[in-house]
Amino acid sequence: MTELIRGRVLRYHADPFSVGPDAAQLTEALVIDKGSIVAVGAADALQRAYPGARITDYGTCLISAGFVDAHAHYPQSAIIASWGKQLIDWLNTYTFPEEMRFSNISYANEVAKRTFDLTLSNGTTSVCSYCTIQPESVDAFFSAAAARNQRVWAGKTCMDRNAPSALLDTAQSAYDDSARLLGSWHGRGRASYVITPRFSPTSTPDQLSALGALWAEHPKCLMQTHLSEQVDEISWMRALFPSARDYLDTYEAHGLLGAGGIYGHAVHLEPRERARLAEVDASLIHCPTSNTFIGSGLFDMAGLKAEGLRVGLATDTGGGSSFSMLRTMAGAYEVAQLRGHALHPSQLWWLATAGSAKALHADHQIGNIAPGLEADLVIIDLQSTPAIAQATARADDIWQAVFPTIMMGDDRAIRDVRVAGVSHKPQVSPKSQPSG
Numbered sequence: 001m002t003e004l005i006r007g008r009v010l011r012y013h014a015d016p017f018s019v020g021p022d023a024a025q026l027t028e029a030l031v032i033d034k035g036s037i038v039a040v041g042a043a044d045a046l047q048r049a050y051p052g053a054r055i056t057d058y059g060t061c062l063i064s065a066g067f068v069d070a071h072a073h074y075p076q077s078a079i080i081a082s083w084g085k086q087l088i089d090w091l092n093t094y095t096f097p098e099e100m101r102f103s104n105i106s107y108a109n110e111v112a113k114r115t116f117d118l119t120l121s122n123g124t125t126s127v128c129s130y131c132t133i134q135p136e137s138v139d140a141f142f143s144a145a146a147a148r149n150q151r152v153w154a155g156k157t158c159m160d161r162n163a164p165s166a167l168l169d170t171a172q173s174a175y176d177d178s179a180r181l182l183g184s185w186h187g188r189g190r191a192s193y194v195i196t197p198r199f200s201p202t203s204t205p206d207q208l209s210a211l212g213a214l215w216a217e218h219p220k221c222l223m224q225t226h227l228s229e230q231v232d233e234i235s236w237m238r239a240l241f242p243s244a245r246d247y248l249d250t251y252e253a254h255g256l257l258g259a260g261g262i263y264g265h266a267v268h269l270e271p272r273e274r275a276r277l278a279e280v281d282a283s284l285i286h287c288p289t290s291n292t293f294i295g296s297g298l299f300d301m302a303g304l305k306a307e308g309l310r311v312g313l314a315t316d317t318g319g320g321s322s323f324s325m326l327r328t329m330a331g332a333y334e335v336a337q338l339r340g341h342a343l344h345p346s347q348l349w350w351l352a353t354a355g356s357a358k359a360l361h362a363d364h365q366i367g368n369i370a371p372g373l374e375a376d377l378v379i380i381d382l383q384s385t386p387a388i389a390q391a392t393a394r395a396d397d398i399w400q401a402v403f404p405t406i407m408m409g410d411d412r413a414i415r416d417v418r419v420a421g422v423s424h425k426p427q428v429s430p431k432s433q434p435s436g
């Protein structure tokens with residue numbers, strides 16, 4: 001059924017880091033049909049062109065592409081906001097014990113469903129997630145996404161050292177499991193498999209090489225991992241890889257550097273790493289609430305964007321402290337301010353939509369509002385709380401009206417979510433809370 005959707009429709013014709021805030025334009029309406037956007041423009045003209053379309057009017061709400069969370073750990077949903085640890089202690093104290101539970105497929109299914117309930121209710125229509133070492137965790141994630149028809153990315157997280165024995169595979173089993181899961185899920189519906197070594201400290205050179213070989217056999221797949229998140233982690237990496245030139249070299253030497261490489265955090269990069277990442281057109285994923293919550297450091301958004309790197313935005317739940325990409329945009333603003341740079345709201349919104357889609361090489365499918373793209377949308381109430389409404393009332397332009405929602409908004413600002421055109425804003429019920 002053809003539907004004409006009215007509101008304040010926000011679309012980008014370029015990267016606002018390159019051309020400024022005017023890269024975004026507002027228009028009045030879009031038309032969707034069979035899950036895709038077929039037209040965008042003035043409401044009267046679209047009504048004349050599509051006289052039989054059902055009309056949905058969201059009034060003064062902002063209509064945007066759905067948010068794209070480019071780096072998350074769905075198995076860590078239940079340990080979000082755990083207190084008092086930095087990266088290595090965080091993994092040992094909270095992450096690894098929780099990830100061991102995912103050998104139980106019913107627990108994996110429960111957490112996967114809950115994660116999609118939480119992310120959708122925050123306006124996130126696409127997630128790129130790590131799973132756990134257990135293949136069941138991958139099946140649970142992709143099954144839950146398929147039930148909602150969401151465009152998602154994920155992979156089995158491979159580790160063959162420096163983790164509890166129940167969470168270790170081997171170079172061969174990491175290759176075999178990943179290859180089998182890739183065959184099962186990659187390109188099935190809206191799912192994409194991502195080759196996923198957790199990070200160099202938990203993979204032997206043999207395992208990194210095995211996954212590099214798998215990537216070479218499937219060059220259209222993305223490969224995700226972590227890079228230079230914390231200073232202590234970098235020291236650990238240096239002890240484990242004494243001949244590596246730098247952290248990136250531990251991946252580069254094993255076939256894990258390339259254009260489809262998605263590197264999370266990248267807080268403490270060396271000049272050679274920055275140059276190589278730009279040269280191969282790799283993607284960096286900024287996880288601001290995680291970087292402050294776990295005490296990692298301040299990502300150089302302005303510098304890395306100026307060097308031409310692809311940069312996406314992500315929650316990194318549960319190391320990140322929120323499922324909301326609004327809160328994540330606020331975190332990116334705060335981190336950039338601490339580096340002396342004020343990101344424009346147009347840039348923040350772009351990062352959470354088109355920027356993340358571009359970082360995942362999916363900007364021809366999602367992340368913007370244009371004919372031919374999939375109709376993944378978020379509809380935002382820009383007056384969702386009294387505090388936001390009174391600030392927005394003073395706004396002279398759209399970005400002054402949007403910025404209070406970026407800084408103070410949460411799931412109350414999400415009026416509706418469309419996944420391939422279908423309205424889908426589930427409520428998180430008490431029944432879907434952890435079973436303990």
Ligand SMILES: [Zn+2]
Pocket residue numbers: 071072073226264316319
């Ligand atoms: Zn992560």
